Amino acid sequence: MDITLEKASDTNASLKIVLTPADYKPEVDKKLKDYGRKVQLKGFRPGHVPASLVQKMYGKSILVDEINSMLSKTVSQYIRDNKLQVVGDPVPNREEADAIDWDNQTDFAFSYTLGLASEFDIDFSDLPTVTAYDIQAGDAEVNSTIADLQQRFHTHAHAEEVGDGDTIYGELKEVNGEFSAKTAFPMNQMADEAKGQFVGKKKGDVVTFVLEQAFPDEKARANATGVKKEEAADLTGEFTFEVDDITRHEPAELNQEFFDKVLGAGAVENEEQFREKVIEIIKSNYTRESDQLLRLDIEKVLLDSTPILLPDEFLKNWLLEVNEGKFTPEQIDEQYDDFTKSVKLQLIKNKIAEKADIKVDFEEVLDVTRQMVREQFGFAAGDNEEMNQTIDRIARNYLLDEKNNGQNYTSTFNRVYDDKIIDYTKSQITPAKQDVTVDEFKALVENR
Known part of the structure; x- marks a missing residue:
């Protein structure tokens, strides 16, 4: 086997490989014998197919497979042994490979184009x-983090009147329809322009409002009414809501219970x-x-x-x-x-x-x-x-x-x-x- 590296520049090179029968024939002959022992052909007992017939049937494909395998290993090994800084993959010369006469040639020449990185060192x-x-x-980050933790581990309290972030519980009724339900309104899901109708209300107060204006998002409307999203799209018009209870998230107090939870x-x-x-x-x-x-x-x-x-x-x-x-x-x-x-x-x-x-x-x-x-x-x-x-x-x-x-x-x-x-x-x-x-x-x- 003859291997030659020709560098056209610091970043481009070609690798030429010439194979002779001494390189590939021993392994090809070994595989032909293995095929001869295993192949089953009508008219011949297993293991008794003539070698000439095995050669005729399988010789070329075995030769091509063996040389391709040998080339792959040889190129990789050469790159490793010579510590070539190859980038991308070696690209075979396909025109050269396609011109090979596998039936008559015994010596085979192949070439690969290599892309190389230039030499460098690190000091x-x-x-x-x-x-x-x-x-x-700093104090600002610590205080902000603690405040966030207090909100995360909040407690629930009952409020006297509705605030912006509260959840209000009560009975929802359709003014010109039959729909009614006991439900909860999370104020943070309500449209900002509708909140003023509810903020400040107390238990027992009744609010008349337009449902799709308060909850234009159908998912939020479904959550507020307790029906499926596809059904909530049909719930529109004036509704009343009677406030039964108001709950509010209170930040957790800085006490031992809070410290233990966190x-x-x-x-x-x-x-x-x-x-x-x-x-x-x-x-x-x-x-x-x-x-x-x-x-x-x-x-x-x-x-x-x-x-x-x-x-x-x-x-x-x-x-x-x-x-x-x-x-x-x-x-x-x-x-x-x-x-x-x-x-x-x-x-x-x-x-x-x-x-x-x-x-x-x-x-x-x-x-x-x-x-x-x-x-x-x-x-x-x-x-x-x-x-x-x-x-x-x-x-x-x-x-x-x-x-x-x-x-x-x-x-x-x-x-x-x-x-x-x-x-x-x-x-x-x-x-x-x-x-x-x-x-x-x-x-x-x-x-x-």
Whole structure:
């Protein structure tokens, strides 16, 4: 076998492969013998079909299959052994392949066009500084969060007169019809222009109003009348509503019952401790967003500081071919910049992984999946062996699910791999830390 790489430029090359009988004949002969033992042909006992007949019937197809398999393995192995930074797939010369005379040739020549990324290196000492933002929760954020929690864990109270956000209970009657029902009107589902007819009313008061004006949305009208949505469309005109009761959501009081509902029984004992926990929760929530912003900034710095040339014409043609008519050349051009950024970033990350000898094993992927299962199902980490075995079984089943061709494992592996590369990069560039308020951080995110 003769393999030759010819580079036309830093980003374009051709790989030429010449096969002789010594390369493929042993495996072809072996498969012909296997066919001879297995083939069943009328007039011959199993295993006694003449070799010449087997050759005539199956020789060409076996030869073609074997050479195609050999080419695929050879090209992949050559790229790996020579550490070629190939982008896209090797494209075979189809005219050359179509011209082969499989009946008479014994030597076969093939060529592939390769798209290559130009050579590059990464010097962490030359990279600009990136900033890791530590989000500080001020009084405004803490008070707002506590107020939201008080609304979420609200209590119910009976009111003397109707307010904007109340729910009113009573009897609804059609003025010129037979419809009547005991029902409830959530004021927050009522049209704003109709609320004035109800706000300020007390128990026993009767309001006359036009139903479709108060509840123009048919779903809200169905909810207010207690009928199906399709029936609510026919309920129109004047109705009366006699107020029997008024309920109102009251924010939960800052007491031990509220603290226990939010954080769990006995987690805190007073308002001061509760506020401290709320600050921790706010910071924890924003830490994930801060980490994501840092990741994006690191990736941008790596891209901006690492010039890489790509075979643009080759890649555009390859994208058109592999997408089989799903995109036009114009659409490829529109999306090409984003595509090349993704390609370059992956090349850079692969280079970092190679320099740092970053690898991911199955146990690491499994650990991340176990944690995902705990979070998804609310399982706490602990020493409960039965629970740990259940988590492990769910995680393994998820990763090894054959229905999606290993995509669950691949996507989780890639996430772990990517995280390790980013973590290593952080250790090399040491991001500068900066305290920011929640509002300042939000502004940073919007500007990105």
